[in-house]
Amino acid sequence: MQGCGVVAMKRIFADLHLRVNVKDSAGMLRVLSKVAALGYDLVGVSLAAETCAEEVERLRGVCAELGLDFVSRVDLRPRGSANLIRQLRRLRRKFEVVCVSCESKAIARQAAKDRRVDLLSFPLLDFRRRFFDRAEAELAHGGVAGLEVDVKPLLVLEGPARVRLLSYLRGEVAIAKSFGVPIVVSSGVSRELMLRKPREMAALGFLFGLDEVYGLDAVSRIPVTLVKRNREKLSDGFVAPGIRLVKEERDC
Amino acid sequence: MLKRFKRRYLALQLDSEGLPSRKEFIDAVWGAITKLYGEQGASQTSLVLIDYDLEKKTAILRTSLITLDLVRASLATITSIASKEAALHITAVSGTIKALRKKLGNGKSTAQGN
Incomplete structure (x- = not known):
């Protein structure tokens, strides 16, 4: 490789959805250690909306010791679209990733068009409330929201329930791909034995229509880009996309 | 002329609470694939x-x-072996068993294994 001057790029793998109990330090450490051992570099932990900044920094420190880059994430379950807007106004700058659980069509539509929303997730078992259709995808494409697919139900469900879920996911993934909506594959698990390696997550993506390259992108390039973009937005010097405050002087 | 039948060898690491026998292990793998x-x-x-x-x-x-790909996906869906919670992780993939053992001997896991 060195001889031909080509440098192999190592993928940065991310799991943006871990459901660990942050109050159970031992359990959380076990899960995070496993995440690091499985080859992830970036990990997103779902936190309660009222989590304080000190707690986030403590978690960041724990992850840094394990060689993981911690991403703070909040999962919003709004009662309606007005409530979603209120929650976004209150929480957007507190967390690096904002995911909205779309329980109704109105919430799904509002979340898809709101540029403060990063990820859209839908009820796993209530298939009539999976609102990711073409209209939703078009709105999500106009905004910046991606579709999040948790692999946990694929591991725990069996028989007709899993068949039905795979069928819905295949349809949603096809729509998302045709509208250019990014797809993020996450674990959504809370126990270490349910965790899978990044490549295994990509292999699970194969079940609902993601090819090998897209499957790997869904656990590496896409979530990493999302986090990078949000971190830039949350940084002090950010003015607008592409515009940064380099130097500030009084007389300017 | 018939096309040569290509094979892949997969090295697996079992992550489990119990110690399943050889039969229990392969039954779990076949079970996952047939499901x-x-x-x-x-x-x-x-x-x-x-x-x-x-x-x-x-x-x-x-x-x-x-x-x-089919086998990879099936292996990833295994959550229990012999009624004990378990996970199977692919540590390396190779075209020959000799190369696979060499990779494992070197303590490396391939990019594919990640």
């Missing part, structure tokens, strides 16, 4: 358990190249 792809799909995998080390909790499986 996902049915008997017709499973028959195309040409799956063979080459090696199973109970102490190290490692195994080597052989499958056909064309069904590698």
